[in-house]
Amino acid sequence: MIKGGATHIGVATDHVIESFRNGLWPDYKTSEGVEPDLLAQFPLLEDVLSAAGIVVWPMVEFEADDALAAAAAAAARDERVERVIICTPDKDLAQCVHGTRIVQLNRRTRVTLDEAGVIRKFGVSPASIPDYLALVGDSADGYPGLPGWGAKSSAAVLAKFVDLESIPLDSRDWHVNPPKASALADTLSRERERALLFRTLATLRTDIALLEDVDHLQWKGPTPAFAALAARLDAA
Numbered sequence: 310m311i312k313g314g315a316t317h318i319g320v321a322t323d324h325v326i327e328s329f330r331n332g333l334w335p336d337y338k339t340s341e342g343v344e345p346d347l348l349a350q351f352p353l354l355e356d357v358l359s360a361a362g363i364v365v366w367p368m369v370e371f372e373a374d375d376a377l378a379a380a381a382a383a384a385a386r387d388e389r390v391e392r393v394i395i396c397t398p399d400k401d402l403a404q405c406v407h408g409t410r411i412v413q414l415n416r417r418t419r420v421t422l423d424e425a426g427v428i429r430k431f432g433v434s435p436a437s438i439p440d441y442l443a444l445v446g447d448s449a450d451g452y453p454g455l456p457g458w459g460a461k462s463s464a465a466v467l468a469k470f471v472d473l474e475s476i477p478l479d480s481r482d483w484h485v486n487p488p489k490a491s492a493l494a495d496t497l498s499r500e501r502e503r504a505l506l507f508r509t510l511a512t513l514r515t516d517i518a519l520l521e522d523v524d525h526l527q528w529k530g531p532t533p534a535f536a537a538l539a540a541r542l543d544a545a
Contacts, residue, residue, distance in 0.1 A: 317390075382515040390523060462493055
């Protein structure tokens with residue numbers, strides 16, 4: 310990203326994989342099953358990034374995705390910022406996309422999504438992404454969504470009603486006709502509280518006191534510590 314012209318950059322890490330969300334849903338993702346060798350690389354990654362002169366946010370109570378969301382919102386409030394690019398393939402970050410000012414870049418596929426791109430991909434606007442994930446679930450984060458609610462049915466209903474609270478419990482009032490609409494409405498009626506909980510899990514926190522001044526993110530090159538750290542790693 311720096312080679313591509315980015316002048317200000319920050320990197321968020323899950324310093325501790327568990328977060329406040331584990332207290333809300335017992336099956337939320339944990340570090341269980343993660344290879345110890347992989348977990349051991351996180352502190353090293355943070356050290357290398359810091360030595361390279363890049364701002365690092367090692368997250369403990371919150372997740373790395375929360376940090377990216379909070380930093381993107383803070384940066385976008387600065388009129389000097391031309392564009393905010395969130396570099397991650399995680400679909401929950403799509404909720405942070407705003408017009409063409411805050412976009413999401415999947416570095417692996419080289420696809421950049423603006424607001425129109427999010428709508429094309431998911432069938433809903435960025436504002437509805439947490440509600441969408443609440444219905445369809447997110448296996449990577451460990452919550453299942455609601456039975457029967459797939460991507461197409463969730464997108465069709467939320468494209469019309471935007472959020473969970475606005476979805477009528479009688480499918481005859483939907484004026485859209487996903488397969489088994491009546492059964493979907495019954496499920497939502499029975500499991501609405503669980504759906505609201507899943508939406509809380511999917512909603513990223515932008516109220517974290519993370520970034521006071523976007524100038525703090527300006528990359529000015531590696532610190533004096535970088536050469537020694539690089540030499541130590543080369544010798545390992």
